[in-house]
Amino acid sequence: MSDNRFYITTPIYYVNDVPHIGHAYTTLACDVMARFMRLDGKDVRFLTGTDEHGQKVEQAAAAAGMEPRAFTDKVSQVFRDLIPAMGYSPDNFIRTTEPRHYASCQALWNKVLAAGDIYLGKYAGWYSVRDEAFYAESETEVGPDNKRRATASGAEVAWVEEPSYFFRLSAWQDRLLKFYEDNPRFIAPQSRRNEVISFVKGGLQDLSVSRTTFKWGVPVPNDPQHIMYVWFDALTNYITECGYPDTSAPNWKYWPADLHMVGKDIVRFHTVYWPAFLMSAGVAPPKRVFAHGWWTIEGQKMSKSLNNAIAPLALVKEFGLDQTRYFLLREVPFGNDGDFRRASMVQRMNADLANDYGNLCQRVLSIIAKNCAGSVPAKGPLTDADRALLDKAGGALAAVRDRVNDQAFHEALAAIWEVIGDANRYVDTQAPWTLAKTDPVRRDHVLWVLVEAIRRVTLLTQPFMPGSTARILDQLAVPADGRDFAAFDREMMSGTALPAPQGVFPRFVDPAAPAQTPRQVRKKA
Numbered sequence: 315m316s317d318n319r320f321y322i323t324t325p326i327y328y329v330n331d332v333p334h335i336g337h338a339y340t341t342l343a344c345d346v347m348a349r350f351m352r353l354d355g356k357d358v359r360f361l362t363g364t365d366e367h368g369q370k371v372e373q374a375a376a377a378a379g380m381e382p383r384a385f386t387d388k389v390s391q392v393f394r395d396l397i398p399a400m401g402y403s404p405d406n407f408i409r410t411t412e413p414r415h416y417a418s419c420q421a422l423w424n425k426v427l428a429a430g431d432i433y434l435g436k437y438a439g440w441y442s443v444r445d446e447a448f449y450a451e452s453e454t455e456v457g458p459d460n461k462r463r464a465t466a467s468g469a470e471v472a473w474v475e476e477p478s479y480f481f482r483l484s485a486w487q488d489r490l491l492k493f494y495e496d497n498p499r500f501i502a503p504q505s506r507r508n509e510v511i512s513f514v515k516g517g518l519q520d521l522s523v524s525r526t527t528f529k530w531g532v533p534v535p536n537d538p539q540h541i542m543y544v545w546f547d548a549l550t551n552y553i554t555e556c557g558y559p560d561t562s563a564p565n566w567k568y569w570p571a572d573l574h575m576v577g578k579d580i581v582r583f584h585t586v587y588w589p590a591f592l593m594s595a596g597v598a599p600p601k602r603v604f605a606h607g608w609w610t611i612e613g614q615k616m617s618k619s620l621n622n623a624i625a626p627l628a629l630v631k632e633f634g635l636d637q638t639r640y641f642l643l644r645e646v647p648f649g650n651d652g653d654f655r656r657a658s659m660v661q662r663m664n665a666d667l668a669n670d671y672g673n674l675c676q677r678v679l680s681i682i683a684k685n686c687a688g689s690v691p692a693k694g695p696l697t698d699a700d701r702a703l704l705d706k707a708g709g710a711l712a713a714v715r716d717r718v719n720d721q722a723f724h725e726a727l728a729a730i731w732e733v734i735g736d737a738n739r740y741v742d743t744q745a746p747w748t749l750a751k752t753d754p755v756r757r758d759h760v761l762w763v764l765v766e767a768i769r770r771v772t773l774l775t776q777p778f779m780p781g782s783t784a785r786i787l788d789q790l791a792v793p794a795d796g797r798d799f800a801a802f803d804r805e806m807m808s809g810t811a812l813p814a815p816q817g818v819f820p821r822f823v824d825p826a827a828p829a830q831t832p833r834q835v836r837k838k839a
């Protein structure tokens with residue numbers, strides 16, 4: 315059943331530069347979605363890759379003194395190496411320099427041409443190589459240094475005049491507006507949807523879709539003087555993966571994509587140009603495009619000149635992989651811009667992970683190790699308090715599924731942490747260490763309720779923190795085939811032997827933080 319499929323894509327990354335946390339963030343969000351959907355029983359296809367053509371990449375290759383192909387081989391590999399380092403789980407990594415992708419772009423071009431939506435003309439206007447985008451003069455402004463820049467991105471633009479093929483975008487205005495109206499979930503968040511609708515309502519110009527002044531791209535069929543505009547080529551990667559133009563290919567079943575995850579800067583390409591190209595070619599548009607916000611670093615834009623871009627691996631090395639993954643998705647409402655502050659990272663590691671979650675697991679498992687012969691304690695009759703905690707932990711699946719479906723990762727995590735908070739309060743109120751003296755049978759039962767709650771919570775935290783959660787589930791002796799969401803229908807078996815507990819989320823003592831005086835430490839404690 316097609317309903318059971320879930321096809322999710324990252325943008326394909328330009329290989330002009332090495333990855334920073336902005337890039338790592340987009341793929342991380344997709345990875346969490348893909349892992350969640352797999353655990354929820356879906357047939358998932360998760361695609362990422364690199365965008366290797368265009369002037370920007372050609373110029374970067376020249377600056378490195380390399381041929382474009384050798385240069386893209388090298389930088390593309392850096393993005394590929396990020397996959398194991400960040401714990402990503404894509405099903406494939408596509409490169410726009412692959413022969414199958416040339417064939418797919420040319421097939422799409424021919425379809426759009428046959429539909430009468432491509433014609434030959436001449437482009438005279440502004441172009442930004444950094445954004446790989448054409449801009450109307452009204453979308454640019456001249457700065458105090460006399461340079462003209464795109465208002466939205468701040469990237470310099472240059473005047474370009476050359477023969478060019480055009481896509482008849484102007485003819486698609488009404489059809490696009492109708493498509494947005496019929497598909498209210500197509501663009502998210504709402505603020506981006508409003509932005510796109512008002513842009514399209516403002517009138518659309520035909521779009522230049524080929525270039526003649528450089529060579530690094532996919533040749534236009536029957537007119538190789540022209541190469542395709544890099545965005546026509548890049549967007550097509552999403553259907554290349556599904557086998558386009560062969561709609562009987564095994565992967566065609568994944569199209570239309572359920573979700574293109576993108577940053578806010580590339581919404582227009584995905585929600586205006588892309589559905590228009592596809593509809594023109596008679597191919598269904600994707601179901602949803604979610605645009606997330608941008609990260610700044612300690613209040614500043616990441617930039618080459620400030621040399622402040624954070625390499626994802628530097629974060630992982632210092633704070634840990636799952637800590638980094640957790641922080642990026644918990645700290646900022648997904649869709650908003652966020653500021654990376656080291657102090658917030660340390661705060662979340664210590665408060666949310668070490669104190670709340672790690673400590674819960676550690677104290678419950680160590681009482682069991684010491685008092686219950688190292689095996690899952692005996693379950694007894696459920697009191698209202700027990701039931702309240704277990705129901706909350708069970709109900710979290712529906713709550714988290716709902717939030718993940720809307721890409722509200724921060725809310726999904728907040729819902730999970732509510733259960734963790736309840737579980738910690740339950741430990742305090744039930745006080746198993748006191749029960750040990752007064753009512754050891756009830757003590758065992760309280761511990762059973764707690765390991766069961768931890769199991770449920772940990773099933774849900776898996777997509778966010780795959781490594782640490784696997785270690786927690788190991789410590790609960792949860793079998794490998796009992797870790798998907800179907801396992802919400804199972805429960806911990808009393809008597810199962812448990813391995814010796816080990817802390818999973820260590821406290822982080824920040825060597826970069828100003829030294830605290832003992833007095834300050836006492837006050838906080």
Ligand code: MSP
Pocket residue numbers: 324325326327328335336337339340365548549550575576577578579580607608609610616
């Ligand atoms: N090649 C195009 C995408 C083509 S998709 C058919 C491209 N590449 S990119 O490498 O420049 O950017 C890829 C993604 O990284 C975009 O979604 C962009 O929003 C994201 N980010 C780049 N810098 C970012 C931040 N500072 N913060 C968050 N995400 C950022 O665009």
